[in-house]
Amino acid sequence: MRHGRYRFLAWALLPALALHAVFVLSPYAQAFYLSLTDWTGVAGNAHFVGLSNYRRLASDSLFLDAVRNNATMLVVVPLATVALGLFLASMLHVGGRDGRSAVRGAGGYQIVYFFPQLLSLVVIAVLWGFVYNPTNGLLNGALRGIGLDGLARSWLAEPSVALWAVMAVLVWSSVGFYLVLFSAAIDGIPKELYEAALLDGAGPWATFWRLTLPLVRDTVQVAFVYLGIVALDGFAVVQVMTVGPGGPDGATEVIGLSLYRTAFTYGKFGYASAMGVALFFATLTLAVLALRAGRKERLELA
Amino acid sequence: MRISRGLAHAAMLAWGVVTALPLLWAVLSSFKSDHEILTAPWSIPQHPQWTNWSRAWNEADIGRYFLNSAIVVGGALVLTMLLGALVAYALARYEFPGNRLVYHTFVAAMFFPVFLALVPLFFVVKQLHLLDTYAGLILVYAAYAVPFTVFFLHAFFRTLPSSIAEAAFLDGCGHGAVFFRIMLPMARPGLVAVGIFNFLGLWNQYLLPLVLNSDPDRYVLAQGLAALSVSQGYRSDWSGLFAGLTIAMIPVLVAYVAFQRHIRAGMTTGAVR
Numbered sequence: 001m002r003h004g005r006y007r008f009l010a011w012a013l014l015p016a017l018a019l020h021a022v023f024v025l026s027p028y029a030q031a032f033y034l035s036l037t038d039w040t041g042v043a044g045n046a047h048f049v050g051l052s053n054y055r056r057l058a059s060d061s062l063f064l065d066a067v068r069n070n071a072t073m074l075v076v077v078p079l080a081t082v083a084l085g086l087f088l089a090s091m092l093h094v095g096g097r098d099g100r101s102a103v104r105g106a107g108g109y110q111i112v113y114f115f116p117q118l119l120s121l122v123v124i125a126v127l128w129g130f131v132y133n134p135t136n137g138l139l140n141g142a143l144r145g146i147g148l149d150g151l152a153r154s155w156l157a158e159p160s161v162a163l164w165a166v167m168a169v170l171v172w173s174s175v176g177f178y179l180v181l182f183s184a185a186i187d188g189i190p191k192e193l194y195e196a197a198l199l200d201g202a203g204p205w206a207t208f209w210r211l212t213l214p215l216v217r218d219t220v221q222v223a224f225v226y227l228g229i230v231a232l233d234g235f236a237v238v239q240v241m242t243v244g245p246g247g248p249d250g251a252t253e254v255i256g257l258s259l260y261r262t263a264f265t266y267g268k269f270g271y272a273s274a275m276g277v278a279l280f281f282a283t284l285t286l287a288v289l290a291l292r293a294g295r296k297e298r299l300e301l302a
Numbered sequence: 303m304r305i306s307r308g309l310a311h312a313a314m315l316a317w318g319v320v321t322a323l324p325l326l327w328a329v330l331s332s333f334k335s336d337h338e339i340l341t342a343p344w345s346i347p348q349h350p351q352w353t354n355w356s357r358a359w360n361e362a363d364i365g366r367y368f369l370n371s372a373i374v375v376g377g378a379l380v381l382t383m384l385l386g387a388l389v390a391y392a393l394a395r396y397e398f399p400g401n402r403l404v405y406h407t408f409v410a411a412m413f414f415p416v417f418l419a420l421v422p423l424f425f426v427v428k429q430l431h432l433l434d435t436y437a438g439l440i441l442v443y444a445a446y447a448v449p450f451t452v453f454f455l456h457a458f459f460r461t462l463p464s465s466i467a468e469a470a471f472l473d474g475c476g477h478g479a480v481f482f483r484i485m486l487p488m489a490r491p492g493l494v495a496v497g498i499f500n501f502l503g504l505w506n507q508y509l510l511p512l513v514l515n516s517d518p519d520r521y522v523l524a525q526g527l528a529a530l531s532v533s534q535g536y537r538s539d540w541s542g543l544f545a546g547l548t549i550a551m552i553p554v555l556v557a558y559v560a561f562q563r564h565i566r567a568g569m570t571t572g573a574v575r
Contacts, residue, residue, distance in 0.1 A: 005396070008477035012392040013404065016385040016448055022426065023445035024411050030422035041425075088317055091310040105314075111562055112318050115325060118554045118565075120506035122524040126531045126547055130331075131324050136540075138327050141343035176321060180566055204306055232415070236508045240528045256417050256509075264513065269421045276418040283415050 034273035041267050053274035063275065065250035066258045069163055070232055070282075073170070073254075078227035080171045082220060085178035088113070090208055092183055110183065113176035121173070125240035128169045132156050132241075156242055159251040166252050169237055170230060178223050185216040225290045232282060235260065255279050325551065332544040339540045351541060358545035366519070367526030368549070373436055374511075374522055375504045378443035382500055383493065385444065386451025391481055391489075393452070394459035395467075405456065411449040420513060427514050434517040442510055447500050454499075458492035459485065498565050505554070523550055 035053055039046035057063050092106045116124060131138040132155035140152040155165045189212065197207050213220075235256035239245045246253040246261075255275060263272035331339055332354055333347040359365045393405050423442070424433075432438025462485065470480050486493070508524040515521070521529065530546055558565055 004477055006398075008481075009392055009396055009398060011478070012388040012481075016389045016452075017404070017407075019385065019441065019445045020408060020411070020448065022430075023423065023442050024419065024449070025407070027419035027422035027426055028411070028414055031418050034421060084317075088313060091313045094306055094310045109314050109318055110566070111559070112322050114562070114566055115321060115555065115558070118502060118558050119551060120508065120524045120527075122506075122508050122528050123547060123550050126527055126543070127324055127328055129531065130328070130540075130544075136340050136343050138324060138343055145344060172320070175317070229415075233417075235417075236524075240531065259417055259420065260509075260513075263421050264424075269425075273418075273421050276415070276420065279415050280418045283413070287413060 031273045031276050034270050035277045037270040039270040041269050046270065049270070053271050054278075056271065057274055057278060062246075062250050062253055063255070063258050066246075066253040066255045067278075069251075069253055070234070070255050072163065073167055073231040073234060074228060074286075076167050077170050077174075077231040078224050080167075081174045081178055081227050082223055084171065084175045085182050085223070086213070086216075086220070088175070088179045089182035089186055090212060092179075093186055094204060110180055113179050115176065116173040117177040119173070121236035122240050124169060124173050125237045128165075128172075128237075129156070129241045132165055156252075157248055159248045162242060162248060162251045166234065166237055166242065169241070170234065174227060174230060178227075181219060181223065182216060185219040186212060189215050221290065221293065225287065228286045228290070229283065232279065232286070255282075328544055328551070329548050332541065332548040334541055334544075336539065336541050339544070354541040354545040355549065357539075358542045358549060362530055362539075362542055362546055363518075363521075363526060364523075364530075364546045364549050367521050367523045370436075370520055370526075371505060371523040374439045374443065375501065377436065377440040378447065378504055379497065379501055381440060381444040382447040382451055382504075383497055386448045386496070387455055387486060387489070387493065388481070389448070390452045390455035391459050391485055394456045395464070395485075405452075408449045408452045411446075412453065416446065416509060420509070424513055432514075434515055434520055436520065439511060439515055439522075442514060443504050443507065446510070447504060451496050451500060454496045455489065455492055458489055462488050494564065495567065498561075502554075502565075 034046070036048055036050060037046040038049045038053075092109065134140060134152075134154040134157070137155075139155065143149065143152045153161065156162050193211060193215075194207065197211050202210065233256055234254040238252050238254050238257055239260070242252040244252075246257050255278070259272050259275040259279070262268050262275065327343075330347060331343075333350040333352075334345075334354075335347075335349075335351055338345060338347060389404075389408065393401055427433055427438050427442065430438070432441065466488070467480050467484055470484055475483070506524060507522070508528070511522045511525050515525070518529070527546060527550055530543060
């Protein structure tokens with residue numbers, strides 16, 4: 001039985017480890033060093049410049065726009081998505097005799113809700129670019145159709161609404177997935193608890209806040225982490241959908257887009273790497289905060 | 303109770319419409335003429351324009367992008383599942399010095415944003431002369447999909463009983479044979495779940511091909527559509543672009559309707575693990 005054990009292990013692990021080292025570990029490690037250089041892509045021509053790339057970042061107004069926009073997205077997108085997802089998931093369960101069995105057609109609704117999750121963000125961005133089109137788009141067409149001509153606008157060209165238009169697309173594309181996730185979590189709560197709550201005279205509002213929400217807290221927390229990562233990205237939607245891209249006037253600039261442009265349009269690879277490191281620390285902070293919040297005592301279902 | 307049930311239905315229906323409407327609208331618009339698209343966004347197509355679809359498939363190269371995506375994602379998926387399952391199995395079922403270190407080396411990579419690796423990755427791929435090649439994309443896709451696959455399957459292999467494998471060893475089976483003939487078939491549900499998850503993630507990948515694959519002949523579907531939305535915008539061939547968009551959506555939606563229970567279960571369990 002011991003025969004060939006290490007040969008098998010080598011054979012199982014080494015190819016994957018080689019791939020991992022070359023394409024994942026080494027680029028991550030190099031990025032930290034490159035961020036301290038002024039490299040512009042010419043082999044052997046990188047000068048160590050210390051922290052000066054980071055000092056430049058702190059006064060780069062377009063990059064600061066990107067940070068501000070990502071920060072706004074980080075607050076708005078997860079909150080809106082989780083709120084809508086939780087609301088709809090509990091609506092799916094409201095209305096039965098015991099107060100929580102699913103409404104008729106719940107399965108069909110879940111099929112439809114989940115669609116956007118399967119589509120590439122590029123497809124979604126192209127599609128919503130049309131929806132937002134000022135002259136022949138779906139949104140303005142609807143507003144004019146019901147007589148609200150005054151609300152019709154150039155959604156992606158006005159600095160004050162462009163970022164909100166982008167965030168709406170991100171929320172639209174994520175709600176379905178989290179709805180299904182939350183719905184499965186609510187399904188896992190024992191029925192007796194809801195019957196007890198009903199006997200105690202708890203209304204739907206109290207039942208949600210005192211019973212459902214505490215018992216799906218872990219799932220909600222996972223959702224916040226994943227959505228936070230989505231909100232720190234936003235690259236595909238912004239790059240494909242918004243004018244510029246990243247405009248008008250930096251209104252929809254995101255860190256990923258700044259990094260991509262700095263590196264592959266302007267060839268400032270050292271400076272772009274510094275943006276990558278900044279994004280890494282933002283992600284790390286998010287993960288640590290989420291883990292901290294998760295350390296509070298957990299409710300156990302006996 | 304009746305009121306709240308009515309309210310629940312209204313809310314569900316409203317979100318259903320918000321979700322489905324843009325998608326249906328794109329499909330309908332793909333049958334319209336450019337004139338109809340420009341003048342009446344909410345109308346039903348008067349005379350279905352099937353030529354929009356053939357124009358998108360042939361002239362706008364959607365067909366080629368589709369094939370490129372299929373080659374790259376197919377290759378990467380096979381490689382990811384093979385390597386990921388081998389690593390997960392070896393780490394979950396064998397004790398050896400460095401086991402935890404290898405595991406954490408893989409899993410830690412899940413917490414780094416791909417943007418951080420982007421610049422050096424471009425030069426690594428360039429030095430290997432793999433820019434603008436299928437092989438380069440396949441290797442990079444697999445490299446970035448393996449960590450999650452290992453993470454997911456590691457937990458799965460741990461839960462499998464060891465008695466059957468032990469019996470096979472006594473019968474003289476080698477380590478490789480036990481893995482391929484016994485453990486892999488037993489892990490099928492986990493493989494299907496993570497396979498679906500990986501397929502969708504890779505099929506929808508945009509950032510990596512954008513950076514590593516700038517040859518228009520090798521564009522994957524997402525790249526092709528993004529490029530198309532710019533160029534068709536100039537030529538104002540809106541109907542062709544809607545057709546391209548619909549062609550890109552349809553296979554995913556058809557596969558979803560066919561396997562929807564598996565897909566939803568696979569993706570949601572993948573997320574909470």
